[in-house]
Amino acid sequence: MAAESPGIAFLLSQLGAQAATQFGARVEELGLTPPLVGVLRMISAQPGLSQQQLAGELGLLPSKVVAFVDDLEHRGLVTRTRGTRDRRVQHLTLTAGGTELLDEVIEVGARHEDAFCQALAPDERAQLKALLEHLARSHELAPGVHPGYRWIR
Amino acid sequence: MAAESPGIAFLLSQLGAQAATQFGARVEELGLTPPLVGVLRMISAQPGLSQQQLAGELGLLPSKVVAFVDDLEHRGLVTRTRGTRDRRVQHLTLTAGGTELLDEVIEVGARHEDAFCQALAPDERAQLKALLEHLARSHELAPGVHPGYRWIR
DNA sequence: TATTGTTATACTCTATAACTATA
DNA sequence: TATAGTTATAGAGTATAACAATA
Numbered sequence: 296m297a298a299e300s301p302g303i304a305f306l307l308s309q310l311g312a313q314a315a316t317q318f319g320a321r322v323e324e325l326g327l328t329p330p331l332v333g334v335l336r337m338i339s340a341q342p343g344l345s346q347q348q349l350a351g352e353l354g355l356l357p358s359k360v361v362a363f364v365d366d367l368e369h370r371g372l373v374t375r376t377r378g379t380r381d382r383r384v385q386h387l388t389l390t391a392g393g394t395e396l397l398d399e400v401i402e403v404g405a406r407h408e409d410a411f412c413q414a415l416a417p418d419e420r421a422q423l424k425a426l427l428e429h430l431a432r433s434h435e436l437a438p439g440v441h442p443g444y445r446w447i448r
Numbered sequence: 449m450a451a452e453s454p455g456i457a458f459l460l461s462q463l464g465a466q467a468a469t470q471f472g473a474r475v476e477e478l479g480l481t482p483p484l485v486g487v488l489r490m491i492s493a494q495p496g497l498s499q500q501q502l503a504g505e506l507g508l509l510p511s512k513v514v515a516f517v518d519d520l521e522h523r524g525l526v527t528r529t530r531g532t533r534d535r536r537v538q539h540l541t542l543t544a545g546g547t548e549l550l551d552e553v554i555e556v557g558a559r560h561e562d563a564f565c566q567a568l569a570p571d572e573r574a575q576l577k578a579l580l581e582h583l584a585r586s587h588e589l590a591p592g593v594h595p596g597y598r599w600i601r
Numbered sequence: 602t603a604t605t606g607t608t609a610t611a612c613t614c615t616a617t618a619a620c621t622a623t624a
Numbered sequence: 625t626a627t628a629g630t631t632a633t634a635g636a637g638t639a640t641a642a643c644a645a646t647a
Contacts, residue, residue, distance in 0.1 A: 299554060301592055302561040303573060304578040306469040310463015312595045314457040338568055347628060361630060383623045383628040401452060405623070408455040414586030415579070420456060423579045426572060427459040433567030434466055437456055442465045502606065509639070514607060536605040536646050 314411055321403045325396060326370075330355075333441060334363050335397045338373060338387045340439075353442060372396060381438040466566055474556045478549060479523075483508075486594060487516050488550045491526060491540045493592075498537040506594060525549060 319329050333353055338344065340351075344352075346360045355363070364387065366417070367373040372393035378384040389397065413418050435441065452474050480488075486506055493498065503513045511575050517540065519524040523596075525546035528537070531537040542550065587597065 299557070300576050302557070303577050303580060304471065304561050304564045305557075305592075305594075306577070306584055307460060308464040308468040308471070309589050309594055310580060310584055310587070311461040311467075313589065314464075315461040315597065318457065318461070345628075357629070358616080358631080378628095381624070381628085385629070403457070404452070404458075411457045411587075412583070419579060419582075422575065423583075424456050424459070426568070426576045426579070427456060427463060429572075430452060430565070430567060430576075431459055431463055434463070434564075436462050436466065439458075441458075441462055442469065498605080509637080512604070533607095534605085538606070553625070575614080 312409075317411065318404070318407050321407050322400060325399055325403065327400065328395075330443075331363060331367065331435075332400055334360075334367065335372070335389065335393060335400065336447070338389055339394065339397055342388045343386045345378075345386060346434065347384070347386065354438065367393070454546075458557065467560075470564065471557070471560050474540055474560050475553060478552055478556065480549075482589065482594070483596075484516060484520065485553055486551065487520065488525070488546060489592065492547065492550055493539045496529075496539045498531075498539060502535070502540065506593065520546070 301407060315329060322329065322332055334349065339351055341348070346357065346364060349355070350357045350360045359446065364373060364375065364385075368375060370392075371390055374388050374390055375385040376388065378386060412423075431438075468482060473483055475482065481499050487502065490502055490506060494501070494505075499510065499513045499517060508516070508580075517526060517528065517538075517597070521528060524543055527543055528538040529541065531539060563574075568576065576591045
């Protein structure tokens with residue numbers, strides 16, 4: 296019955312959705328989606344990782360990884376290389392174009408960050424970031440890995 | 449090329465998804481989903497509103513509202529009443545059971561809030577909440593209305 | 602003719618499970 | 625027999641547009 300004002304959890308959910316949507320709109324202009332950005336980031340951080348590893352670390356279904364990598368490969372952003380010891384695995388690496396595009400994504404991300412936080416003064420941003428990092432650590436959220444909105448097991 | 453650490457926007461997106469997922473798991477035990485909770489909340493805040501109004505305020509498709517209200521009506525949580533002046537509109541109100549269930553949802557929400565922020569001291573929570581409210585206002589997010597994750601036009 | 606709510610349909614998206622090739 | 629990747633398929637979910645009743 297109490298007309299409750301939204302708490303921290305709801306505000307996070309609201310603002311998080313807003314941030315994700317706006318970021319999605321920005322990377323769309325680069326022909327990407329947020330999940331594809333996550334894939335590029337992960338391959339950049341761990342060049343040569345297999346599709347299984349990628350699926351495991353990002354929480355994606357293997358069949359979905361195939362579709363993503365197909366897409367990125369056809370666009371010349373990623374290469375698949377058969378393993379020499381185990382010829383079943385596909386090792387993933389970024390092409391020069393992929394690295395270039397990821398750099399653009401990072402720039403876009405920086406602009407997004409700045410625009411989204413525009414209302415906050417520098418010291419407020421630092422405060423907020425510290426609090427959010429604290430909270431994220433307490434929930435054991437891997438830095439840079441998005442929990443996604445449906446593929447939680 | 450820079451190995452950037454996640455910024456505020458990404459942390460918000462990460463934590464927001466986590467908060468939403470955990471809240472969804474809690475209300476699932478009450479037989480509800482987050483969107484259904486939003487519908488119940490809105491009807492409680494504006495008893496007698498029409499389905500069109502509900503769709504407009506929550507950003508839902510009219511056909512989706514029909515499905516939601518069908519569901520809630522069949523469970524005896526909401527009633528439809530034809531308008532007397534304009535017999536096309538359906539006025540929505542909560543039943544006693546609906547109000548009761550919403551009260552439970554609010555309790556669940558309070559427990560969720562507390563659990564989610566467990567790592568933060570009371571003064572940190574107050575700080576964080578103030579910063580988030582500031583940010584939410586700057587993005588013109590209506591208090592209590594979730595922007596959702598797909599139905600942005 | 603326009604609007605409210607409803608229904609039907611076409612479309613996309615996701616998950617599951619078969620399938621192949623290697624091991 | 626088990627595993628990495630791939631393909632195919634069935635199911636769920638979504639948006640679009642047709643529809644009936646009322647204005």
